[in-house]
Amino acid sequence: MQIKFKLFFNNKDTITAIATPNGIGAIAIIRISGKLCFKIVSSCFVSKEKKQITELKTNTMYLGFIKQNKKLIDKVFLCLFKQPFSYTGEDLIEIYCHGTLYIQNKILKFLIDNGARLANPGEFSLRSFKNGKIDLIQAEALSELFKAEDEAAHSLAIKNLNGKFSIFLKEIRKDIIYLNSLINVSLDFDEDNISEFNYKKFITTLVVLIKKIKITIIGFKKNNILKKGYYLVLVGRPNVGKSTLFNLLLKKERSIVSNISGTTINYIEEDFFIKGIKSRIVDTAGIKENKLDKLDIKGIHKTYETINSADLILVIKDKIEKDLEKDFKISRKKQIIIIINKCDLLKQKIISNKQYILISAKYRIGLERIKKQINKRLNYKYHKTDNIINNMRNYECLKQVLLTLMKIKKTRKNSLTPEIFSFLLREANYHLGKITKIVNNDEIFNQIFATFCLGK
Template sequence: MHNDTIVALATPSGSGAIAVIRLSGNDAITIASKCFKSVSNKDLNKQATHTIHLGHVIDNNRTIDEVLVSVFKDPNSYTGENVVEISCHGSSYIQQEIIQLFLREGCRMATAGEFTLRAFLNGKLDLSQAEAVADLISSDNEASHQIAMQQMRGGFSSEIAKLREELLNFASLIELELDFAEEDVEFADRTQFKALIERINFVLKRLIDSFAVGNVIKNGIPVAIVGEPNVGKSTLLNALLNEDRAIVSEIAGTTRDTIEDEISIGGIGFRFIDTAGIRETEDVVESIGIKKTFEKIEQAQVVMFLVSSAQLAVDKEAIKTITIEIEKVKNKFPQKQLLVILNKIDQITDSELADIRTALHSKATQVIPISAKTGFGVEQLTNKLLNLINTGALRNNETIVTNSRHYDALLKAFEEVQKVQYGLETDLSGDLLAIDIRQALYHFGEITGEITNDDLLGNIFANFCIGK
């Protein structure tokens, strides 16, 4: 634990209207008071916590800037230490002048995530809440923001802490039995213990299963747009993004490389990948693009196979070719969600559309008619994409796991709890039960930070931004 006073820019670097410089440590208020002259001659050291003061930052007799200084006294601050936040004008020159002044006065530059690390070490946040701070900063859609907020408020950690406390109570009784082993007494009610283990198993399995949804919500759902050249993949991407992101032309093979962009649909982030058209070609550059297409399909969770209905209406034999291509994708990537999109329906009749849909229906799980050019059917397509993602837990405000470290610890805890359950069913001796219970408790503690080490903390907080 560091007891010195740290300083860092808490707002993004570069010029702006306002910048915030944060100090934290036992001497934060004392150091700030040396460089601050209040317009009403107030002494910062004598001011109450959670107050704001107008004045100037002074370096000897030189005025650097007019500022607002916010004072937070320990333990009622973000870090649990004395904290001062200086709101200055957003000039890069002013920011650096103020920071350099405080460094000369005895502050040290904060490392990545050090303010939040101090909050954790001082008991203001547990480890999962601290990690949620970084997730909240990086959230770029409604769903990821909602999950991060719930975790930062302690929704996940409180659920884990409750399970750990109940398991710890029974572990204490089991350990007590070992002290009286010669008297053959039972302090832990095995029936209640079995019920607790079953409930813990149920909760752990739900949390583990939620990671599949949480991970894609946090990182965005990758969707590959594939198909033959000139079927309208780039036009569809532009329609989904509502901007001219991809080059569109009548020339087959215009898209030589993959193009990616993200949008939020219903609060969920989707990452659309426009790929090169799949066809036999001798063009070396286009061949590389097609190879990349299959790589992107491998990375995607949803595959949208785009078909030109206008082409199929005039070339009945092309339907056979398309169904073969669809089968190839389904067989090569059976675990992927596949949507077949019939594009350019504005160029065919209703009866032609019905015939094409009938021909393709047996080869595809979902067939959706659209016109990317006019926008018809695009809303239906986005609704279908949302339906593919299980957002029930999100709507019900249930705990969703998004952190791979938490997921790994939950898996290990689940494995140990199952061992405990097996031990209870087979009347395993108390000393052996105690070993598995201790291991389960250890993995629960890893999540909230009750059990940790310097390497783990270093890895977690190294991913934070400076000043948080």
């Protein structure tokens, strides 16, 4: 269940939480931030050097003891950060204690009993955002980083955490402001005296700006596949070796294999990683040519459904046949790799070429060729553009910026007044601003920050 909280910012509260995952571990980290954090921690922490909290250097680890009523609770390390040079922009302390549940909860309870309150999910990051330490894009990148399951998702989150998308938006905003300045200059004169040179300069800058945004939007559409994962489907006649190949690619016995034709009667799918990209690979029921019973019909119907959803289809054969793809109702727009299995049993001597790959799943011959071809096909289709948009909200806002700028581009010079041009540019800037700054929208803040853990 997602925890909801009202959007308010009370910097008088001192907040605390356990920043490490729930459970027992070697080390646990307890974080406390706010005006009272030094005072609260000084009432329980004794440094080995017997120094007061206010005497300790920032960004330095200190060995010491957590005591309650002179009773030793734990031997810990402590690191303090003074505002504004901390994650939250406030005074902040991190306590590194032993990771038993008793010690974690004992220290946390003491901090709360002495004036701190338990932080809401994501409240440390919310304070960081409110104090200007991170922008909203970086906050969303943090959320995406926590959810990243493969190299591609991780790479995108890291890029935006380092501000790549934020830099791009600043450039777009700078261009929009420049366009508006050209319009504002013209507003100082009569419409008949608007400089032809200024109009040409305006349109030239606008076209370049539109192209820049279009490239970024296309990049999101293509690379959004990376978050969902590719969908690979194995199809073929019964008993051609689909399930054997499926198991070999997964490196585990997931699908039942036998000499009996039609062993797989329903599709089976599993996670499959290709060059660090999470995907789904599907073993389907063999498509029979005749003598179909009710189960066969249902299984084949499911096979056709998976074919329609596939990003890449591996058509498995055990002999060279022509136009088998048409029998499987595969669209010409689909990416296809044709694989001839059981090459050890083929009578005629043939070699792999651009049309098909020869393999023997039984003897593990040709598997590397399949993997290389899979990576080549999907890499060509989806990795061409360097994507920097990390979620659908940002995509929709940037799309509105593009649509507004397109309105200006499609309008003839004399059909709109400079005032309307200026109004449309302000509208584009408004949509751009929604990406990094949200005003009075608790729901979006809840979606972003409530997905974080308590200590983040």
